Amino acid sequence: MNGIHDMGGMDGFGKVEPEANEPVFHAPWEGRVIAIMRAMGRIGAWNLDMFRDARERQPAAFYLTASYYKSWERSIETLLLSQGLASNDELEVGRSLDSAKPLNRPALTAQDVAYAIRRGSYGRPASAAALFKVGDQVRSKNLNPTSHTRLPRYARGRIGTIEIVHGYQVFPDSSALGVGDNPQWLYTVVFGGRELWGTDADPAISVSIDAFEPYLEAA
Amino acid sequence: MSHDDDHGNGSELSEMTLRVRALETILTEKGYVNPSVLDLIVETYEKKIGPHNGAKVVAKAWSDPEFKSALLADATKAANTLGYSVGDHLVAVENTPTLHNMVVCTLCSCYPSDLLGLPPVWYKSAPYRSRAVKDPRGVLKELGVSVPSGTHIRVWDSTAETRFLVLPMRPAGTDGWDEERLASLVTRDSMIGTGLAKAPEQGSP
Numbered sequence: 001m002n003g004i005h006d007m008g009g010m011d012g013f014g015k016v017e018p019e020a021n022e023p024v025f026h027a028p029w030e031g032r033v034i035a036i037m038r039a040m041g042r043i044g045a046w047n048l049d050m051f052r053d054a055r056e057r058q059p060a061a062f063y064l065t066a067s068y069y070k071s072w073e074r075s076i077e078t079l080l081l082s083q084g085l086a087s088n089d090e091l092e093v094g095r096s097l098d099s100a101k102p103l104n105r106p107a108l109t110a111q112d113v114a115y116a117i118r119r120g121s122y123g124r125p126a127s128a129a130a131l132f133k134v135g136d137q138v139r140s141k142n143l144n145p146t147s148h149t150r151l152p153r154y155a156r157g158r159i160g161t162i163e164i165v166h167g168y169q170v171f172p173d174s175s176a177l178g179v180g181d182n183p184q185w186l187y188t189v190v191f192g193g194r195e196l197w198g199t200d201a202d203p204a205i206s207v208s209i210d211a212f213e214p215y216l217e218a219a
Numbered sequence: 220m221s222h223d224d225d226h227g228n229g230s231e232l233s234e235m236t237l238r239v240r241a242l243e244t245i246l247t248e249k250g251y252v253n254p255s256v257l258d259l260i261v262e263t264y265e266k267k268i269g270p271h272n273g274a275k276v277v278a279k280a281w282s283d284p285e286f287k288s289a290l291l292a293d294a295t296k297a298a299n300t301l302g303y304s305v306g307d308h309l310v311a312v313e314n315t316p317t318l319h320n321m322v323v324c325t326l327c328s329c330y331p332s333d334l335l336g337l338p339p340v341w342y343k344s345a346p347y348r349s350r351a352v353k354d355p356r357g358v359l360k361e362l363g364v365s366v367p368s369g370t371h372i373r374v375w376d377s378t379a380e381t382r383f384l385v386l387p388m389r390p391a392g393t394d395g396w397d398e399e400r401l402a403s404l405v406t407r408d409s410m411i412g413t414g415l416a417k418a419p420e421q422g423s424p
Contacts, residue, residue: 008325008352008376013345016358022339024265029239031261034337036243038260039252052327068328068343073239086245094241096248107252113259117268119306119333122380150378152325154352166308166381186379197353205372207352210379 001146002153004060009154009197030069037076038116044104046079048120049176053148054078124183126168131185131213136162138189139219140211148176151215155207158195159219163208164188171212185213264337272303273334273384274405277416278398280311281389294384298334305333306382312375313386314412319366321359321412322375322383323351329377331384335407342411352376362413385412392419399423 007013025031041048054075055063063071080086083101090097108116132138142157143149150172166186174182193205232240246252276298280287290297294309309331312320324330325348330338341347350358355372359365366372375383387409393401396419403423408414 005326007345007349008323010345010349013349015361016341016344016346016350018339018341018362024269024337025261026340027233027235029233029236031264032239032243032257034264035257035260036239036246036252039257040246043251045251055327064345068340070235073235073242076242085249085251090245091241094237094244096245100249100251103251107250108256109253110256110259113256113263114304116256116260117263118304119308119380119382121307123307150326152376152378154325155376164310166379169308169380172379186381188375188381190373202354202356202372204368204370205355205374207374207376209376210381212379 001056001148002144003056004063005056006153008152025069026067029073033069033073033076037072039108040076042108042112042116043106045083045085047175047178049148049170049172050079050178051075052172053176054082056148122170124168124170124181126185127183128168128185130165132162132165132187132216132218134162134165137219138162138187138211138216140189140209140215141217143215145173147173149173149215151211152209154196155189155191155209155211158191160189160191160195160208162187163190166210169212171214173212173214187211187213187216189216268332268334269336270334270405270407270410271402272336273331273407273410274402275398276301276303276334276384277386277405277410278402280386281393281401282398287386290386303333308379308381309333309384310381311384311386312373314388316388317370318373319359319370319412320373320375320383320385321351321355322377322385323348324377325349325352326378329380329382331382331410333382334384335410339407359413362408364414385410387412387414387416390416390418393422396422 085101139159140156168183169186170181171184188208189211190206190208193201280290290311294311295305295307298305314320328338328343352374355374404417406414409416
C-alpha cells in the first residue's frame with residue numbers, strides 16, 4: 001500500500017539526530033513489547049509480513065507520532081484481534097476471559113530464546129528458473145497494490161541492473177495476506193542516482209533495493 | 220522525541236506500562252507466553268547481542284584474508300564459523316577508497332541485528348529513512364562523516380530479508396595490531412556505513 005511508512009525520498013522530516021549513549025530500551029515496557037512480538041511470532045500467531053502489514057495500516061498521523069515500540073504494541077493488539085487470539089473485552093480489562101485458541105506450537109521455553117531472536121530463514125527450494133541473471137537490465141513495474149508490498153514507491157518504473165541473485169524466497173506480498181509463502185526469485189537491483197532522482201541529482205550515488213521477480217520486467 | 224517513557228515519581232505508571240502489562244497478562248493467562256522466557260529475551264537483547272559482535276567479525280576480516288573472502292562470499296556462513304548464531308541471508312559489503320556503502324531500511328527498520336543488536340532510534344526514524352536514499356552524501360555530512368567527493372556512495376535499501384553489514388576500511392597505522400585491538404576501532408556506525416572506523420589513537424592501547 002502507498003502508506004506513510006514508505007518514506008524513501010521524501011523531504012521535510014528534518015535532521016537525523018543520533019542520541020548519545022542510547023540505551024537498548026528507553027523504558028522496560030519496550031523490551032516486553034519486542035519479547036512478546038518475537039515469542040508470539042515463533043509459535044505461529046502471525047508471520048513477520050503480517051506484522052509489518054498491521055503496522056503499515058496504522059493511520060498516518062499515529063504512525064508518524066507514536067514511538068516505534070508504541071506502534072509495535074498497537075500492531076500486536078491488531079493482530080491478536082484479527083487472528084481471534086484475544087477480544088476487545090480482554091484488552092479492555094487486561095485479563096483473559098475466554099479459553100485460548102490453539103496455536104501451532106506451545107509457548108516458548110528458556111531453551112528457545114536463541115531461536116526466538118535469530119532471524120528466520122526465508123529461502124525455499126526453487127520450483128522455477130530465474131528470469132534474470134547478474135548484469136541484466138530490468139525495469140521495476142509501476143505497481144500500486146492496496147495491500148502489503150516491499151517495492152518502495154521511489155523505485156517504481158525505474159531501470160536498473162541485476163547485481164545479486166539471492167535465490168528463491170518467501171514473497172512478502174502473499175505472506176502478509178496469510179495465503180502461504182508463494183516463493184519468488186529475489187534479486188538485488190541497483191539504480192543510478194539520476195535514474196531515481198533526475199538529472200540534477202548527484203551522479204556519484206547509486207541505490208539498490210532487493211526486488212522479487214514479480215516486481216520486475218526485462219528492460 | 221517522545222519515548223512514552225515513565226517520567227513519574229513512582230506513584231503513577233505510564234499508559235504504555237499499563238497497556239503492555241495488560242497485554243502480557245492476557246497472553247500469559249492464555250498460555251501463549253511465559254514471563255520468565257520474556258525476561259530472558261529482553262536480557263539477551265540488552266546484554267548479549269550488540270555491535271561488539273560485529274566488531275569482532277570486521278577485525279577478523281581485516282586480519283585474515285581468507286576469512287574476509289569467505290565473509291564477502293557468504294556472510295552468514297562465515298560469521299557462524301566464529302561461533303555466532305546469525306540468521307540466513309546476511310551480505311557483507313566492502314568499503315574501498317572509491318566506494319562507500321551505507322545501509323538503510325526505507326520501509327521500516329530492517330537491520331543486521333544478529334551482529335549489531337537492535338537498531339538505534341535514528342535508524343528507524345523518518346529523517347534517516349527518507350533521506351538516506353536521496354541525499355546520502357548530505358546525511359553523511361550532517362553526521363560529521365567526510366567521504367571524499369570522488370568516492371561513489373552506494374546505498375543498500377533493505378527491502379527483503381537480506382541484511383547488509385558494511386565492512387569498513389581498516390584505518391592506516393594499524394599494522395601488526397591483533398584482532399582485539401582492531402575491534403576497538405570498529406564502531407556500530409562504521410558497520411552501517413554512517414561512520415568510519417576510528418583512528419588508531421582512539422582505539423584501546
